[in-house]
Amino acid sequence: MRRTYLGEFEEVVLLMVAILDGEGYGVTVSQALEEHTGRIVTFGTVHNTLIRLEEKGFVRSELGGATTERGGRRKRLFRVTALGSRALQEIQQLRQDLWQLLPPNTLRLGGV
Amino acid sequence: MxxxxxxxxxxxxxxxxxxxxxxxxxxxxxxxxxxxxxxxxxxxxxxxxxxxxxxxxxxxxxxxxxKRELYHQNASSLHPIMIRNYLKIAWRNLAKNKVYSAINIGGLAVGMAVAMLIGLWIYDELTFNQYHQNYSRVAQVMRHEWFDGRKETGGQSSPIPLGTELQTAFGDEFSYVVLSTKPVNYIIASGDAKFNQSGRFMEAGAPELLTLRMVQGSRAGLHELNTILLTETLAKKLFGDENPINRIVTIDTQVNVKVTGVYEDLPTNSEFRGTSYIAPFDLYGSLNTWVKDARDNWGDKSFPIYVQIAPNKTFEQVSARIKGVMLPHLKAENAASKPEVFLHPMSNWHLFSAFENGANVTSEPMKYVLFYGVIGLFVLLLACINFTNLSTARSEKRAKEVGIRKAIGSVRAQLTSQFLSESVLVSMVAFGLCLVLVQLALPWFNRVADKQIVILWVNPIFWLACITFTLFTALLAGSYPAFYLSSLQPVKTLKGLYSSGSPSGWHSAIASRKILVVFQFTISIALIIGTASVYQQIQLAKNRPVGYDRKGLLSFPKNGFLGKENVLRDELLRTGVAAEVAESAYPLTNEGSNNTGFDWRGKTPTMSDDFGTIRISAEYGKAVGWQFIAGRDFSRRFRSDSSGLIINESAMKVMGIQHAVGEQVRSEHWQKGTFTILGVVKDMVMASPFERVRPTIFSIQGTKRWMLVKINPQVSLHTALPKLEATFKAVVPDVPFDYKFADEEYALKFTAEERIGKLASFFASLAIFISCLGLFGLASFMAERRTKEIGVRKVLGASALTIWRLLSQEFVLLVLIAFAIATPTAYYFLSNWLQKYEYHTNVSWWIFAMSGMGTLIITLLTVSYQSIKAALVNPVKSLRSE
Incomplete structure (x- = not known):
């Protein structure tokens, strides 16, 4: 967060890669997104986001795991890097800190 | 699935x-x-x-x-170490192929230099008269007039009362109205320093109108009658380093005037160039009595009028107001032409002074601007495409370098910037060289073109144009290696599998180069043919029989002789070096005036009675050596010869008389009276040697302003001239002995044509040079591509001759195609150009044949260097190299 800005969608995709723990690639990430958040996005969006995350250093990738159902083509499998996991933790920490600062009745009074 | x-x-x-x-x-x-x-x-x-x-x-x-190769992110392609490496590689590449580099850079530099010279020349033409700061508000008063139902434009000279009328009745339209003389020659003297100088007599507003840059004194210096302004050069010649202000100079040995100012010499690209003094207009009246009669005479049109319009007016408005100003004042016979006065703006004087039916048409100077502009563009285009082609052809050798660079981690952007910076470097070097070339060529160019052109070192637009062009060329030349070579796969290039794209790409590359060669040679051949024809035309005119003898004939104006002509004549003859001394109204190589109003027996109304008229002395014929067809020369012995005439052959033809001698001619305007024709002489070429000779009449009546001296053919010029000068000084000490040789004056008539000839041959040789560079590049490119083929052929028994023929014949074909295109084009333009001259040569076939042969020989020489080199290579070497 301090060094590189992480957008909301990027954050979700990064979390998905973390959840899939080494099994994350284009297809699985798209499916997990749909399954867990209900968001249906184009494949290109996911593809671009993964590339951008890699450029920012939050994930790394390698080619591998060719299967017959994809015509023998390899997958690009993503893993969260140390930088990525620290970024996720920092976001989490920041949110928690912010929640702590919330006056007790604010949200309830606001009708949320 | x-x-x-x-x-x-x-x-x-x-x-x-x-x-x-x-x-x-x-x-x-x-x-x-x-x-x-x-x-x-x-x-x-x-x-x-x-x-x-x-x-x-x-x-x-x-x-x-x-992003590929993520770990390269911080290794910027602009890192100083990388830049140093690029420069080093670029330098090594240039140094490795010295001949090729010299050809490439030299060719581009030459092309640029030609374009720059022409560009500067055109700039000079377009900025003509801009030395005068009121350039955009100054105009000359001119007229459209109707003759024989045609509207003709002229009237650079106007009557004096027109100027007066413009000043009095239309004063609010103008800031200045200045009456002026045409450039006139007078002796300007101070003590022993005396010089025959060209200058003008102008009204007091002239220095302001011309915005003279005063070195000393002020622009208000012409308000008194006996004053004069001098140029810096003339002031220096007269007074050396002394202060010229308030010094007295003598004009024409008669009038003393005071120097009230010194102005900077006017530049060559001003209409007023060579005006070495300006004196008050009224002073001209005191020197020439006839001006008194012209004061109120609307029919005597002898003086240019220059005006500067008032700040809030436009030329159109003022022209519209003064349109009919002359008409009410004219007598009936002059009013028939319905003169329509208008203002001709200074910005149009130089390039837009040709009129037809009252409207501007393309003038001769403008045609030259366009013509040279097109040539400059072509030469530049040739050089630029050549440079691109040669660079491209060479860069294919560097595919391996690209492979290695990529293998050790270069990214494409780095290679692109490397190749681009390299070609920018090379074209910058060429540009620097071009500046040097232009600087070196300018003195010669200025002499040939009669200009004072300098490189516009401080003009930002000039630099902007040059830099833009250089970068453009660099990008064009560098784009192929930068964008194509850098995309090659390292594995393929390193294995040697690389070839210039697909076979079709290779063919189109060759085809485009062939088209270029044809294009280049078309232009070159056309230029050669043009140059040869220009010289042929000049030679024809030079060899034209002139009808008199120019040798050892010199002339000088009779300014300041004060009636001592006959004394001078006797004294000069007495020296023994002068064979004959005569007088004439005009120097021999000047056609002089013309007049109408002649009548003779058998004249019909449709016959033109416009004759050249020259007043001469009786000895004129002996001095110039004219040749009689019939009759006899004037003689001092017969008093009646003063009513005699001698006419030339053309005049006899115009008059339509078979036996002219003894016929009577009545003259109404010129030397009023009746004359008898004494003799007929062969036509003498006095005006332009390219035009037909004007029908001319000679008489011994009236005043003559020039003296002609024929030097005794037995005496050499070296001994004759000092003797003549000594006699001259003794008789008329106040007059400088300023003479001109007739043959030199005659040679000056070829200046314009010789200028075209010189420039055309200059451009033609450069075009050929650049074309040969292109050809050389193409030949070496082809020979290189076919190294293996040649090797195999040699192994199979082909002789060097066969291989030379194999490699050369293609180029011969290209040149022949170029010749086929160039011939009709050149023929068309040349016959148009020659039509301009009344006395002209025809386009001869042998010029075409010679140009074709010459080009072919040059082509073969250029190509043979490469093809013989290729043919002599040991096949073992070419086949082994992988």
Missing amino acids: NVSNGPPRFAHWLLTRLHPNDTLEEVEGDLDELYTYWHERAGRTQATLRYLLNVVSVLPPFVRRR
């Missing part, structure tokens, strides 16, 4: 074509997998639709490209 069940083939094809290569594999796989997933979940139609949508989402411009 079988085909019918798979994703739509078109979408898949689109994906493989357009998706970035480096992520294609995984994306293809992912989409296949997703398709199967959608197919299972939502059926085929849904799957197809979603597949399509998602394919589009990974096509450019939506898709994000992976």
Whole structure:
């Protein structure tokens, strides 16, 4: 967060890669997104986001795991890097800190 | 998964074509997998639709490209070490192929230099008269007049009362109205320093109108009658380093005037150049009594009028107001031409002074501007394309370098910037060289073109244009290696599998080079033919029989002789070096005036009675050596000869008389009276040697302003001139002995044509030079590409001669095609150009033949260097090299 800005969608995709723990690639990430958040996005969006995350250093990738159902083509499998996991933790920490600062009745009074 | 069940083939094809290569594999796989997933979940139609949508989402411009070689991110291609490396490699490449580098850079520099010279010349033409700061508000008063139903434009000279009328009745339209003389020659003297100088007599507003830059004194210096302004040069000649202000100078040995100012010499590109003094207009009246009669005479049109319009007026407005100003004052016979006065703006004087039917048409100077402009563009284009071609051809040798650079980690952007910076460097070197060349060529160019052109060192637009052009050339030349070579796969180039793209790419590269060669040689051959014809035309005119003898004939004006002509004549003859001394109204090589109003027996109304008229002394004929067809020369012995005439052959033809001698001619305007024709002489070429001789009449009546001296042919000029000068000084000590040789004056008549000839041959030789460079490049390129073929042929028994022929014949064919295109083009333009001259040569076939042969020989020499080199190479070497 301090060094590189992480957008909301990027954050979700990064979390998905973390959840899939080494099994994350284009297809699985798209499916997990749909399954867990209900968001249906184009494949290109996911593809671009993964590339951008890699450029920012939050994930790394390698080619591998060719299967017959994809015509023998390899997958690009993503893993969260140390930088990525620290970024996720920092976001989490920041949110928690912010929640702590919330006056007790604010949200309830606001009708949320 | 079988085909019918798979994703739509078109979408898949689109994906493989357009998706970035480096992520294609995984994306293809992912989409296949997703398709199967959608197919299972939502059926085929849904799957197809979603597949399509998602394919589009990974096509450019939506898709994000992976940055290759991420670890290179911080190794910027602009790192100083890398730049040093690029420079080093660029330098080594140049140094490795010295001949080629010299040809390449030299060729571009020469092309640029030619273009720059022409550009500067055109700039000079277009900025003519801009030395005068009121350039945009100054005009000359001119007239349209109707003659024989045609509207003719002229009237650079106006009557004096027109100027007076403009000053009094239309004063609010003008800031200045200045009456002036045409340039006139007078002796300007101070003590022993005396010089025959050209200058003008102008009204007091002139220095302001011309915005003279005063070195000393002020622009208000012409308000008194006996004053004069001098140029810096003339002041220096007269007074040396002393202060010229308030010194007295003598004009024409008669009038003493005071110097009230010194102005900076006017530049060559001013209409007023060579005006070395300006004196008050009224002073001209005191020197010439006839001006008194012209004061109120609307029919005597002898003086240019220059005006500067008032600040809030336009030329159109003022022209409209003064349009009819002359008409009410004219006598009936002069009013018939309905003169229509208008202002001709200074900005149009130089290039837009040709009129037809009262409207501007393309003038001769403008034609030259266009002509040279086109040539300059062509030469530049040739040089530029050549440079690109040679660079490209050479850069293919560097495919291996690209391979190695890529193998050790260069990214494409780095290679691109390397090649581009290299070609920028080379074209900058060429540009520097071009500046040097132009600087060196300018003195010669200025002499030939009669200009004072300098490089515009401080003009930002000049630099902007040059730099833009240089960068453009550099980009053009560097783009092929920068963008094509850098995209090659290192594995292929290092294995040696690389060839210039596909075979079709190679053929189109060769074809475009061939077209270029044809183009270049077309221009070169056309220029050669043009140059040769210009010289042929000049030679023809030079060899034209002139009808008199120019040798040892000198002339000088009779300014300041004060009636001592006869004394001088006797004294000069007494020295023994002068064979004859005569007088004439005009120098021999000047056609002088013409007049109408002659009548003779048998004259019909349709006959023209416009004759050249020259007043001479009786000895004129002996001095110039004219040749009689019939009759006899004037003689001092017969008093009645004063009413005699001698006419030339053309005049006799115009009059339509078979035996002219003894016929009577009545003259109404010129030397009023009746004359008898005494003799007929052969036509003498006095005016332009390119035109027909004007029918001319000679009489011994009236005043003559020039003296002619024929030097005794037995005496050499070296001994004759000092003797003549000594006699001259003794008789008329106040007059400088300023003489001109008739043959030199006559030679000056060829100046314009010789200028065209010199410039054309200059451009032609450069065009040939540049074309040969292109040819040389192409030949070496082809020979290199065919090294192996030649090797194999030699191994199989081909002789060097066969191989030389194999490599050369193609170029011969190209030159022949070029010749076929150039011939009709050149013929068309040349016959048009020659039509301009009344006395002209025809375009001769042998010029075409010679030009063709010459070009062919040069071509063969150029190509043979390469082809013989290739043919003599040991085949073992060429076949072994892998």
